[in-house]
Amino acid sequence: MALTSRLLTLVDRLSPATVVHAHCDLPCGVYDPAQARIEAESIKGIMEKYVGSSDHDFKTRALFIKEERAELCKHHLWVLWTDYFKPEHLEKHPNLHELFWKATKSAGEAKKTTDVAVADRLLQEIAEIDRIFWETKKA
Amino acid sequence: MALTSRLLTLVDRLSPATVVHAHCDLPCGVYDPAQARIEAESIKGIMEKYVGSSDHDFKTRALFIKEERAELCKHHLWVLWTDYFKPEHLEKHPNLHELFWKATKSAGEAKKTTDVAVADRLLQEIAEIDRIFWETKKA
């Protein structure tokens, strides 16, 4: 990944006047589903460590750190839903509301459980959001 | 990971539609649209004071305090939407997603403007959410 990333950076810097980040909206226009995904990956990592551990204090810490990550995950998803997506996107992707509702509910559920399957479902929902997001960028 | 994630998504879509989540109230079950309304009233108050003032520093402060209140307003609305409302509520109130989307967008717009009309619209949308909320409580 690092390699391709490097190449991408190189290509990007060689091309003239590349606009690195989009500007869909005021005030900065930089959105990226990666923010939600990283938090969801963190949730999954915490769950796996929780399950694999028998240290009581460690497990206690895992619970409240997971709570924070899930809150951040929800926040990033909410911001995308409200701030990035526009009525024209909704027309093309009528399931957008439902998708975000489910994904943020999954993030909420991830607070209440240490079942890795919930983190996996959340990651899938974010992957679907990511797919739609980049499709709207290309348009 | 991307690869396994993709495969997982595929598998998941082939499996029959289990919707796991969620049962509203854990861990406390206290929700109240008043929280969003108070922030929206605050936004309106700030806008009115902004418009009525000619003190440069005061107006600058008004702008960033309004920004914070609008962020809190959005947050309270998002929490209601994701955490309080359930699929059965959506069935009875199919415009729920649209209503919350518009209200949170209005809160976002309230960051960008000092036009009191935007705060009024936001307050109306919250009043509508409040009406539905208490209807579901009575049910």
Place this chain on the structure above:
Amino acid sequence: MALTSRLLTLVDRLSPATVVHAHCDLPCGVYDPAQARIEAESIKGIMEKYVGSSDHDFKTRALFIKEERAELCKHHLWVLWTDYFKPEHLEKHPNLHELFWKATKSAGEAKKTTDVAVADRLLQEIAEIDRIFWETKKA
């Protein structure tokens, strides 16, 4: 509780020329003891669920979520005390300092215990603050 709150709101809205939110102070003047009350209700709800549960992780989560709600409750009370109340209010209500001191101490105690009686005491103290608050508003 919701019922009385509803009735109050109704009465309030039917009365002529009600200024819903005051503007005692710069920059927005919107204060409402409801913010502290909602957090205190949340604390009570969490305590009840804690007591009624035998799920270790759930109880752990209840403890730190309660901690956050109590912190917010304290914060809303402190803001009311320092920002809303004025020397003329103190003259008419000489017990104001003591009342807020006790209420914020109760909120602090609510972090340390799961005894619902503490949440009830906190709610009563907030109710007393609420009563004085609205009396000063009418004046």
Place this chain on the structure above:
Amino acid sequence: MALTSRLLTLVDRLSPATVVHAHCDLPCGVYDPAQARIEAESIKGIMEKYVGSSDHDFKTRALFIKEERAELCKHHLWVLWTDYFKPEHLEKHPNLHELFWKATKSAGEAKKTTDVAVADRLLQEIAEIDRIFWETKKA
């Protein structure tokens, strides 16, 4: 940008068994320089919009939103430096301390200026950190 990103994603997904996120450390081990980069891109976007605007209130908002993004950017960089990197990484990359010091100083400088060149320098420093980060992942 969306296009190259898509291509990158495609390439990434076709390559075998890439482990996107590591688990170097307790409690979750998910680190990703993308978090700092996204904030830095946001800073650059804000600067460009600031420079291109003549709306006083918009420019005021740009200033304090930029301040927040820069703070988050610093935070993500600090976390990487302290939590992710280990003595063995420092041995191979002896300039690590200096690199992070400069990058966080650039993020601090980005609060104080609207000069896009500072954001560009910050982005380059983060790109260099990103390069080292993924190199340590492959090791």
Place this chain on the structure above:
Amino acid sequence: MALTSRLLTLVDRLSPATVVHAHCDLPCGVYDPAQARIEAESIKGIMEKYVGSSDHDFKTRALFIKEERAELCKHHLWVLWTDYFKPEHLEKHPNLHELFWKATKSAGEAKKTTDVAVADRLLQEIAEIDRIFWETKKA
């Protein structure tokens, strides 16, 4: 102010048997008025720089950074008042409530003005709180 504060501190520290940081209370018992004082010094520093500058953007940033420092100053004072001080302290220092009310109000006023005199008054009130605090520690 710095001078009197210094002298006060010096005198205080030359006295015998000072227990630097106590542990009055659960959960950690570490309180120190220095936290509020540092924020108040920061407020004063910002005001002086604001007054001495003619750079519009710098002055805008000064306003909202001052707002944050003042909020933190209030918070540290509130915590001392509610969490550290006990009824027995109040008996010996009956002006405690009034002192904290005035100090937190000064911190609030410091948000609204760039008049260094307000910061000086705030620093004096904190110095008085500091004096009482260390007196209760020696007892």
Place this chain on the structure above:
Amino acid sequence: MALTSRLLTLVDRLSPATVVHAHCDLPCGVYDPAQARIEAESIKGIMEKYVGSSDHDFKTRALFIKEERAELCKHHLWVLWTDYFKPEHLEKHPNLHELFWKATKSAGEAKKTTDVAVADRLLQEIAEIDRIFWETKKA
């Protein structure tokens, strides 16, 4: 530690021409390692109480409050490192980067353990930072 710290402070304050709080940088220039030290003392206090207690809920609360204090401690150290210290300081104190790296790593470790020895080490590292800090102030 408290004793040596006190002596250090005394000596430092009796020396002529002490500039109480510097103003190295825009926007306020007030830095003080005391902020990090107070949080570290809090961490130590929490650990001691944790070890001395057999109350399960109390110990759970101790864990997440310690987590917060350690996060604040790290933050104050990071700010000092990036914002206060300048290249000329680094020339005179070439171990500065290493010292801050270790201290922030100790603060991170203090999240993961209740071993008071870790808090003691952290306090020593902060004392060393404090010593260098005041030396640069006198220069």
